[in-house]
Amino acid sequence: MLATSETIELLEQSEKLATMIMESETAENYQISLYKLRSNEFAQNKIRHFIKLKEQYDEVQRFGKYHPDYKNVMSQIRVAKREMDMDPLVTEFKKAENDLQDLLNEISTLIGGAVSKNIKVPSGNPFFDTMSSCSGGCGSGGSCGCSA
Numbered sequence: 001m002l003a004t005s006e007t008i009e010l011l012e013q014s015e016k017l018a019t020m021i022m023e024s025e026t027a028e029n030y031q032i033s034l035y036k037l038r039s040n041e042f043a044q045n046k047i048r049h050f051i052k053l054k055e056q057y058d059e060v061q062r063f064g065k066y067h068p069d070y071k072n073v074m075s076q077i078r079v080a081k082r083e084m085d086m087d088p089l090v091t092e093f094k095k096a097e098n099d100l101q102d103l104l105n106e107i108s109t110l111i112g113g114a115v116s117k118n119i120k121v122p123s124g125n126p127f128f129d130t131m132s133s134c135s136g137g138c139g140s141g142g143s144c145g146c147s148a
Contacts, residue, residue: 021104021107027100030093030097036089036092037090043090047084108121
């Protein structure tokens with residue numbers, strides 16, 4: 001790709017947008033909650049315990065209910081997941097993470113919509129996915145209503 005003045009201007013504008021996002025209240029809340037989560041040893045112990053059990057869970061899943069520790073591991077991982085998810089710092093981080101993801105989804109949808117209303121913007125959010133007239137893609141058996 002040749003570096004034209006238009007390309008350079010687009011790159012500069014995208015850097016400005018990235019800076020604005022990083023300086024936003026949403027991104028700041030995300031960074032603060034991430035720092036609090038990483039610096040709290042009690043929450044980190046819950047996360048480490050869950051990861052350790054997740055490894056056991058993956059091993060048990062290879063054999064399913066025929067594995068000798070199936071019931072024990074399944075029970076332990078449910079308890080550990082619940083304990084981890086109920087931790088206030090984990091909850092705060094997940095909320096901040098979702099808020100930042102929503103902001104990024106909204107921005108990418110606006111940018112994609114400015115280019116074309118038919119552009120596909122992966123968002124992971126059904127609200128934004130249905131904003132396009134062709135949300136299922138052209139491989140959806142014609143149900144999307146687009147003309148390929």
